[in-house]
């Protein structure tokens with residue numbers, strides 16, 4: 001089997017990528033974490049410039065919605081090398097493969113705050129603590145080697161348990177298969193922590209947090225972490241859904257009025273009920289941002305956005321466009337349907 005050498009521009013990092021493997025997977029095996037979220041060529045988080053070398057035809061490029069603007073930009077979750085490569089990812093870091101753990105967690109509580117959302121509370125074995133950063137996700141390990149990613153909704157200090165917000169997908173092997181059968185006391189294998197969607201704490205910049213539906217989970221973790229840290233960072237949260245049930249945690253929003261009174265919260269529905277029972281804001285989340293925030297007003301902010309890929313793409317567009325956010329300060333996690341079994 002042919003192996004190609006991938007080098008990261010401006011560093012002495014080099015790793016091997018065998019024929020057929022994506023650059024993203026080869027980097028992870030070598031202990032190099034590159035930005036990613038969906039791994040399916042949808043979210044654009046893994047885009048990087050190719051400075052030298054060739055990719056296997058058909059694995060290059062990506063759509064405009066993924067944030068790709070240049071001919072030499074590619075999605076590393078799809079890109080497979082056809083020669084040695086020199087790449088310039090948006091950022092990278094070395095990881096300690098031993099830091100990622102597989103844990104046996106017990107189902108502690110199952111709640112159904114909306115018809116298509118389950119909040120699953122898992123408890124770790126006595127003395128075992130989860131290590132993760134606010135905003136990161138875990139992978140539920142399913143039989144036959146399949147995995148499903150879900151963000152932790154609890155904060156990192158609250159580390160003897162894991163809270164997951166799971167939207168049901170028709171035919172989904174986990175959400176529509178295993179999840180409805182889970183009973184309190186059942187065991188799930190989970191691997192954590194994953195992902196580079198996590199709160200950067202070396203900054204005091206004001207935060208704009210934006211969530212669509214169950215994209216609220218990692219945002220909840222970030223807000224709870226800010227509260228725990230007694231952080232004085234200004235933060236504003238936008239949570240959008242189609243129908244009222246998509247905004248399934250009103251008690252949490254009410255609690256933050258006491259625990260984090262400075263947090264400004266806006267909830268927005270794109271398909272409010274026709275009976276007039278929704279008296280809040282209507283429309284799409286990106287339009288609400290545009291309406292509320294002046295041109296260039298995000299120039300000194302950091303944005304954390306989580307939701308469906310189309311929403312994340314639209315948020316990126318308005319934030320890094322008219323609202324003036326520097327592209328490197330748009331952090332996102334896109335939930336991509338895993339499809340039926």
Ligand code: FES
Nearest residue numbers: 037039042044077
């Ligand atoms: S991780 Fe590559 S496009 Fe989402």
